[in-house]
Amino acid sequence: xxxxxxxxxQSQNHKTIMQTYTYNVKMTCGGCSGAVTKALSKMEGIDxxxxxxxxxxxxxxxxxxxxxxxxxxxxxxxKEVSPA
Amino acid sequence: xxxxxxxxxQSQNHKTIMQTYTYNVKMTCGGCSGAVTKALSKMEGIDxxxxxxxxxxxxxxxxxxxxxxxxxxxxxxxKEVSPA
Numbered sequence: 001x002x003x004x005x006x007x008x009x010q011s012q013n014h015k016t017i018m019q020t021y022t023y024n025v026k027m028t029c030g031g032c033s034g035a036v037t038k039a040l041s042k043m044e045g046i047d048x049x050x051x052x053x054x055x056x057x058x059x060x061x062x063x064x065x066x067x068x069x070x071x072x073x074x075x076x077x078x079k080e081v082s083p084a
Numbered sequence: 085x086x087x088x089x090x091x092x093x094q095s096q097n098h099k100t101i102m103q104t105y106t107y108n109v110k111m112t113c114g115g116c117s118g119a120v121t122k123a124l125s126k127m128e129g130i131d132x133x134x135x136x137x138x139x140x141x142x143x144x145x146x147x148x149x150x151x152x153x154x155x156x157x158x159x160x161x162x163k164e165v166s167p168a
Contacts, residue, residue: 026115027115028113028114028115029112029113029115029116030112031110031111031112031113031115031116031163032113032115032116032119034162035116035119035161035162035163036162037162038162038163039160039161039162040162042162073160076123076157076160076161077119077123077160077161077162078118078119078120078121078122078123078124078126078161079115079119
């Protein structure tokens with residue numbers, strides 16, 4: 001096989017594993033949860049952000065961003081945050 | 085004069101000019117304003133943060149951080165922001 005075929009095979013074999021990380025974030029209104037959603041959604045590599053206001057939880061799905069980098073981004077919103 | 089004296093003179097002549105920059109920031113509860121205050125207060129070089137919830141204004145005093153860098157930090161909170 002030539003180089004092109006090899007590259008195509010490698011591309012097909014490369015599996016993207018989606019991870020979901022969950023954090024406790026103190027949010028008191030729709031503005032709070034909206035800000036966290038917006039801040040995280042803007043980040044490159046973030047696929048989904050889900051907020052549970054009642055449980056004060058933020059679940060972030062990604063296949064390329066580390067749990068720590070997401071944690072730092074949430075801290076930059078000014079919200080109290082801890083891993084759930 | 086020796087090198088040390090020169091350095092001391094330069095240090096004494098260096099004037100620190102405090103600037104206050106103001107931004108329109110959409111905040112709906114105490115958690116929103118608290119998050120903006122916390123995010124900005126954590127930044128090195130920020131001397132004071134004042135919030136006017138009624139006017140939806142944030143005033144930031146600094147002698148070393150640029151207006152643009154503060155703007156970017158507010159954007160990272162996920163809040164809608166524009167220069168006032």
